[in-house]
Amino acid sequence: MRRTLVALTAGLLLLGGSQLPASAAAPAAPTDLQLSWINTAVVKVSWTDAGEANIVRVETDSGSSYTLRTTKAGALNEFTKAGSNLAPVDRVVRISVASVDDAGVESAPLVSPWFDTIGAPRPTFTAGTPLADGSIKLDWTLDPVPADTTPNDPLDRPSTNEHVDVQVVESPTVKGQSFILPAGTTTVTVPPLPRPYAINILTLNEWILRGGATGQSSMVFTAMTAGLTLPGTAVYSNPVQLTAIAGARLCPNPTVNCPDPSNPFVANPGIVTELQSRPDAAHPWKTIGRYSNQALKFLVNFRVYGGSQYRLFVPAWSHLNGKELTVAPAISTSVRTTTVQTRYVAVGFNTSVAQVGQPVTTTVSIQPAATVRADLQWYDGKLWRHATYIPLTNGKGTFTFKAAGRGTTRSWRVITPAMTMNGQPIAATTSPIFKLTVR
Known part of the structure; x- marks a missing residue:
């Protein structure tokens, strides 16, 4: 009884197996996968197959992958893609292409050589130094660049494809313009232009554009204001009161982003104001008072001990507000004279x-x-x-x-x-x- 049951079961299995369909053969893998730049920023991907549909993937050296593109059967076996959209930046990746039949069965993938997507280094402003002629000297640093672990890969570009773009952003007082600099440049002098205006430092290559307002690579070169009012006559050793004004304009475009377009100058943290005096034009200026973190308009009392010339001097000023650096050149008022009796x-x-x-x-x-x-x-x-x-x-x-x-x-x-x-x-x-x- 037991032996008969076993024999019957084996027969049923043999009969059932003979009715299963044969496995479908996978389509042939594509051939001749080519990656090339058609200009300084766009990649062409092409391959050869027998007219099947295809799936194109990006594979990373960490083992992950994602679909970049799918094509229908009979479609053109090529496409173009901007380098910045082809693969994640600062990684090592490769492209794979597989053919897909009507049943959704994929062929073995055809893969490209590994290639890197090392992006341009991120710039960060370190200083903006106003010069006497109204120009400004800019200095910035560049982040370290990852090592190239795939030298001479199919998408390597010459270093001349990377550059630094110093952009003077258009404002009501100045037209936008760019100063294109070689890769690795970390300083430039922008010639005199009407202030205020914004400046962006950007680095770019075939894989990415970095900098500008998205990081500490945006700066406003602004204007300072200074004013001084004091009595024309004073009495020896008596106190006199002066009215001082010192502030920077923080609104490159007062019609857009200035809280008070009629008065774009505001008191700013870190501005140092110096009251200077001298007996006459034959003598050098001497600082007799130094004031910081004052309101835009403030009062100062001091005693006089002789007739003097006075001026308010505001040294060059810079301030980092979040990610934006604001810089203003030094300014001084015209000479004021007080006669002492x-x-x-x-x-x-x-x-x-x-x-x-x-x-x-x-x-x-x-x-x-x-x-x-x-x-x-x-x-x-x-x-x-x-x-x-x-x-x-x-x-x-x-x-x-x-x-x-x-x-x-x-x-x-x-x-x-x-x-x-x-x-x-x-x-x-x-x-x-x-x-x-x-x-």
């Missing part, structure tokens, strides 16, 4: 009313504490008349006289001469008027 600490008579013949003492005390002669004057109703000179020693002096002119009230004043103190000029200065009535 003597300060009268005390001036006048010891009394305002005196009897005829009564001694009256004039006291004068000034700053700076100079040794000079003060001119005591009185007013006759039409002109100021000289009365006497009062010698001042270390800024102080007195003079006593007898009152005369019964029934009169006269106005008096003192004038100190022009002088120099510590190399700075002090202007001739008239004191406040004081009066004396004689009875």
Whole structure:
């Protein structure tokens, strides 16, 4: 019984096997796979087959693959593709082509040699240095380039196919233009152009374009503004207040991306403002105050100790905001001049009313504490008349006289001469008027 069952089962298996269809033969593999550049950026892929449909894949050296293209039976056995769309950048890959029959059976793949897709190195701005003539010197670095592990592969291009493109982006004040530089260049000077304008550094070859606004390879060469207002006259050792303006324009296109098109200049972090002075044009400028991180418009108080020329100087400035570098050249205001007068600490008579013949003492005390002669004057109703000179020693002096002119009230004043103190000029200065009535 058991033996019969086994024999029957074997017979059924033999009968069933004889009814199965034979396996379909795979189509023949394509031949003559060719990869070539038809220009500096487009690859042509071609092969030969018997008219079957095809599937073209990209295989990576890590073992992964993906379909690049499929073709129908009888279709042309070639296509073109930009290098930037052919395969992932900075990898080692190859192209495979297989024929596919109507049942979807694939042939053995025909594969190309391995080739690299090493892209142009990414640029990163390191400095923008404004020059005196209005041009700007640009410096950048380039990322390391991966080693070529497939030398002389079918898609290797000469190094002249890689270059650096310095783009001056069109703005309301300047037309766009490019400066094409050889591969590996890391510096260039852009000639004077109306500011502000944006600059992009891009590197490109057959596989990729890198840089520009997508990374730290975008820069704005902008304009600085500076203003200074201060009194034309001041008193020795007294404080004066000046109004300063210092900022950079951050809007290359104020109609598009400027918060306030009517006032595109804004206070910017890192801007340093210097208040400078000198006695006259024969002397060099000296910094007497340095201010940073101020508002666009700010006030400064300082004491004056002699007549001087002043200016506000803003050194060249650069600022990295996210991925964009902004640079502005140095700027200074025109010269402002402040005349400094003597300060009268005390001036006048010891009394305002005196009897005829009564001694009256004039006291004068000034700053700076100079040794000079003060001119005591009185007013006759039409002109100021000289009365006497009062010698001042270390800024102080007195003079006593007898009152005369019964029934009169006269106005008096003192004038100190022009002088120099510590190399700075002090202007001739008239004191406040004081009066004396004689009875």
